[in-house]
Amino acid sequence: MTLLRRWLFEPVPKGRVAAFRTLVYVFVALDVVFFSAWIKSHGDLPGNLYQPLVVGEILPLPTPTPLLVGTIYWALIPLSLAAATGRAHRLLGWSVFVLYLEWMIIAMSYGKIDHDRFGLLVALAVLPTAGRARHGDKEATEAGGWALRLTQVGVVCTYFLSSIAKLRFGGLAWLTGATLTRAFIRRGTQLAQWLLGIPGFTTVSQVGIVSFELLSPLVFVLKPKLRYAMVAGFYAFHIVTFCLITISFIPHQVAMASFLPLEKVTPVTWARRLLRRGAPAPDGASAAEKAGEEVAEAAGDVHQRTADGLDHLGR
Amino acid sequence: MERLSSRGRGTRVAATLVVVVLTFAGTVVGNDFWFPFAPFQMFAIADNPNQPIMVLRTDGVDTTGRRIVLDERNAGVRRAEIEAQIDRFKADPSLLRSIQDAYAARNPGKPPLVEVDIVEVQHHLRHAQPTGEITEVVLARWKP
Secondary structure (H helix, E strand, O other): OHHHHHHHOOOEEHHHHHHHHHHHHHHHHHHHHHHOHHHHHHHHOOHHHOOOOHHHHHOOOOOOOHHHHHHHHHHHHHHHHHHOOOOOHHHHHHHHHHHHHHHHHHHOOOOOOOOOOHHHHHHHHHHHHOOOOOOOOOOEEHHHHHHHHHHHHHHHHHHHHHHHHHHHHHOOHHHHOOHHHHHHHHHOOHHHHHHHOOOOHHHHHHHHHHHHHHHHHHHHOOOHHHHHHHHHHHHHHHHHHHHHHOOOOHHHHHHHHHHOOHHHOOHHHHHHHHHHHHOOOOOHHHHHHHHHHHHHHHHHHHHHHHHHHHHHHHO | OEOOOHHHHHHHHHHHHHHHHHHHHHHHOOOHHHOOOOOOOOOOOOOOOOOOEEEEEEEEEEOOOOEEEEOHHHHOOOHHHHHHOHHHHHHOHHHHHHHHHHHHHHOOOOOOEEEEEEEEEEEEEEOOEEEEEEEEEEEEEEOO
16 A cells, blocks of 8 residues: 555656646647647537537536637637746646636537547646646655656556457457458558558557557556656557557647656757857856856855954954 | 645545546446546447448538538538437438538638538458448438
8 A cells, every 4th residue: 555655656856747737738739729620610510419428417518609619719728828837837727627628528529539638638637736846846746746647547547448448349359350440441541551451460450459558557567767668669659550540649648748757858958058059158157157156265265264263262 | 855745645545546436437337428537449349350341421512513522621520520420410411401501611702512411431341451342322411
């Protein structure tokens, strides 16, 4: 039990939380505008195509109209970009979560349910609880650790439960069925069409997919090196999927970044260093460093003198 | 290090359990309407390796008689959504009027549609591989 609790609250540097926050919220803005732009069109669809979800009936949420969809769209963009700065992480975080959840509910209330965003929704639900975090801050945080861990759990559930769903709805016949063939015919790229010509290719791939999905929880017990290799494998899987059937699963991939030491990705510092290298003349940073050294020396002098003085008095 | 209070930990443990239980329950016994806890069932259906693969296509015919394939871009309708509601369209083709309207709203200045068809394209298979034979059947037609 203690082991499980330690795992659930394993601290991470605040800088990682800050970086993940920026990534997730910038993605939300991009997603609304580019990746899932089709959702906006649901406002134009007539009410008779709307099939409310359980959550839509319990709350109860209104049937989408152009006004509702437009309001959420125009609110989400500035709010998520503001949240990406890490300021007012609770207020902005919860606002983005509620709006994006409603955005997703609108997306999924017309008969087609995607499962590529579960990890992202978990991330949005937990980030407001992760505490204040500044970029580059090395201090460890348990609240942030839990937020990243639950996001990882959401990501791994997406894989593991996909296979459970395959076994529930397709049964063992899924392994030898024509599911990939169907996907390739319906939306396959040239590469996929070519691979369809290889006898048994889709069957072998199906067995591979289920094995990888059922084994995905292992990522939580592996040593760091192997763990990163496995996460790299997850990313590779999505690259291949994209090359074959142009399904990107990009929201899921953003959530999966919760496995990575994002605090080591410091584009601003890199850009500064690059600029400094480009201009070797007396630059601001080294001047400031020198000034700092001078101040320190001066302080040392004062200290020395005081000590001398005390010494003197003592004598 | 910034530690959590025991209350903070308790709340988070409870939240974790609720999310995990709902997520698992959703996939094991739930259905699509449970979203965001719906089963992770994209590509979960096992297709028979020796029966045709059906792909639905939505066609529009405009006043000039031109046949146009309708999609997300020109009529705001996703194929998967049409497929999910195909029984409703079959039972009441007049529902397709909404697609006609959506097309008109997105393509001002273009000739309006006078007919909307949902066509089933059947790709024949053998041992999960396409044989090359393709059949087309109209499932629902709206022609006011």
